[in-house]
Structures are given as structure tokens and as C-alpha cells.
Amino acid sequence: MNTILTTILVVTCITAVLAALLTLSDRTIGNYGEVTMTINGDKQYTVRGGSSLLDTLRSESIFIPSACGGKGSCGYCKVKVIDGGGPVLATEKPLLSSDELNGGVRLSCQCKVKQNIKIEIPEELFNVKEYAVVVEKMEQLTSTIKLLRFSFGSDEISFKPGQYMQLKAPAYEGNEEEVYRAYSIASSANDKHAVELLIGYTGGIATTYVHQHLREGDEAHLNGPYGDFYYHDDDGGPIVLAGAGTGMAPIVSILQYMADNNIER
Structure with missing residues (x-):
């Protein structure tokens, strides 16, 4: 009995020490304070360092x-x-051409904001x-x-047939991570x-959210358009359009636009 109690006490102490060390590391190693992000x-923007460039931009309502x-x-x-931006990570190199690497192009999801940073993005992204x-x-x-139909209420959305939106999947039971996923517009x-x-x-985070948790009448969040x-x-x-499954979405949008405007090609 004493052995069991001693084991429980030791495990509890170790857990408490590890938790304290994690908290300390988060406050010191991962704390880069406020930095300046200059765009174009x-x-x-004065932002808090430590997050990816993608998340940092999103926190300022700039959506990449x-x-x-x-x-x-x-x-x-x-x-x-x-x-x-710091050194290019190994996870980025397979997705960047040699010209992009030489030109300073980075994947914003992999580039961490740790210090003052200067970047360039297309001006049209400020309209997203x-x-x-x-x-x-x-x-x-x-x-x-x-098929999901999302109403913007009194707001208006302007997009080109074939473009896509990003849907935010918030944390839900069984998932603590908030993610964004891209889906082509089918209207x-x-x-x-x-x-x-x-x-x-x-079976992914976003599709599980949509198919198992989202219901008619629920509020959701979309950003875009992109593409x-x-x-x-x-x-x-003449044009040739081919697709299958959910890949039909942008094609449906294009065909509906052509039908609505009496376009024959």
C-alpha cells in the first residue's frame, strides 16, 4: 500500500515539475514580445511574436x-x-522553386515571426x-x-465563378484545434x-465538423474569395470543363454563371 502511495506521489510531483517547466519555457523561450510587421x-502593424506568419497576418484580418x-x-x-524571416525550413523547400528561394519567397505557415519582419503580398489580399x-x-x-448554402444576410459577396472560400472549423468535442480549409464555390x-x-x-478536422457537428441555422465563418x-x-x-465529386463545384459555378447570363460557348 505504501509503495502505491509513494509511486502516486512521485508521479504527481514529476507531472507538476514538467508543467512548471512547460509554462516557464512558454514565457521565456517562446516569448518574443511585440515586433513590427511591415507590409509592402x-x-x-505591431504584433505579438511567436506565431507563424500566416496566423499573425490572420490576427490582423489579412487572409492568405x-x-x-x-x-x-x-x-x-x-x-x-x-x-x-530567418532561414528557410526543410519543410518549405520542396514547395518552392529555385527562383522563389532566391527571391525570398516563403511559406507563411512555416515562417515564424520572431523579430521585426518585412514582407510583400499582393495588394488585392487586403480586400479579402x-x-x-x-x-x-x-x-x-x-x-x-x-451541399451547404451559407447566407451572408445583408452583407454582399463578390467573386468570380470558379474561385473558392476558406471555411473556419472551430474546436469541437474531440478536437481542440481551430483550422481553415478551402472549398470551391458551387453557386x-x-x-x-x-x-x-x-x-x-x-475524416479530417474540417469535414468532421461539417458532417457531424454543423447544422442548419448555425453560424459559421468564411473568408475569401481566392483563386x-x-x-x-x-x-x-470554346472551353472544356471536366471534374468529378466535389471537384465539380467550380465547374457548376461557371456553368450557372454562363446560364444566368445567356452565354454560349
Whole structure:
């Protein structure tokens, strides 16, 4: 009996010491204090150091596209770091060309803000917004794919047919991590007060949130629009569109836009 009590006491003490060390390291090693982030030479922000550049920008309502949600696997969240970004990580190099590496391009999800930093991003990203939306409709299209219609209420959304939005999946039971995931818009760009997304269940954090926790009438958060794949009005030639599953979403958006505007190609 005494042996069991002694073991419990030792384990408790070790746990307490480890917790104290983790708290101390977070306050010292991981505490970079306030730093200055300069964007495009003329915009300055005082931010708290220690987070990724992607998260730091997001905290200032500047949204960089990131299809993988900041996991370093999609390569979308590229920004040009002029100064203060530190060395390029091994996780970034496979997704950056030699020209990009030589030009100071970094993956913002992998670049940590530890000191004053200067970066360049496309000016149009300052127009990207995050919206509080309401799930107006959820429809089970197949055993694994749902169509979700999000209402912007009195707000308006302007996008090009073929572009995508990022959906925020908050923490929920069984998951403590807040993530963003990219989904192509599947509705007409003529509808300024709602978007529809096709979301397939993969077992990931975001799709589990959508398929098992999100309900009609719930509030959600979207930011965007993003993407260079979209319908171009200035090209009147024939087009070929191919897709399957949730990959049909941008094609549906393009075809609906063409139908709404009596465009034949």
C-alpha cells in the first residue's frame, strides 16, 4: 500500500515539475514580445511574436490563401519576405522553386515571426474579408458529399465563378484545434448574398465538423474569395470543363454563371 502511495506521489510531483517547466519555457523561450510587421513598405502593424506568419497576418484580418490550413503541404500561402524571416525550413523547400528561394519567397505557415519582419503580398489580399454567415441549407447529395448554402444576410459577396472560400472549423468535442480549409464555390456569382459549397467527408478536422457537428441555422465563418482558376469573359473561344465529386463545384459555378447570363460557348 505504501509503495502505491509513494509511486502516486512521485508521479504527481514529476507531472507538476514538467508543467512548471512547460509554462516557464512558454514565457521565456517562446516569448518574443511585440515586433513590427511591415507590409509592402508602407503598412506597419505591431504584433505579438511567436506565431507563424500566416496566423499573425490572420490576427490582423489579412487572409492568405492556404488550402491545407497551414500544414505546409499545399504551397498556396507564399509571401515574399524582405527581411526578418530567418532561414528557410526543410519543410518549405520542396514547395518552392529555385527562383522563389532566391527571391525570398516563403511559406507563411512555416515562417515564424520572431523579430521585426518585412514582407510583400499582393495588394488585392487586403480586400479579402472574413464573413459571419448562417447555414441556410444542408443537403446530403451522396453518402459522403453535402451541399451547404451559407447566407451572408445583408452583407454582399463578390467573386468570380470558379474561385473558392476558406471555411473556419472551430474546436469541437474531440478536437481542440481551430483550422481553415478551402472549398470551391458551387453557386452563381450573380447571387451576392449567399454561396454554396460541396464538402465531402474525409475524416479530417474540417469535414468532421461539417458532417457531424454543423447544422442548419448555425453560424459559421468564411473568408475569401481566392483563386486564379475562374471564368474569363474576355475569351470567347470554346472551353472544356471536366471534374468529378466535389471537384465539380467550380465547374457548376461557371456553368450557372454562363446560364444566368445567356452565354454560349
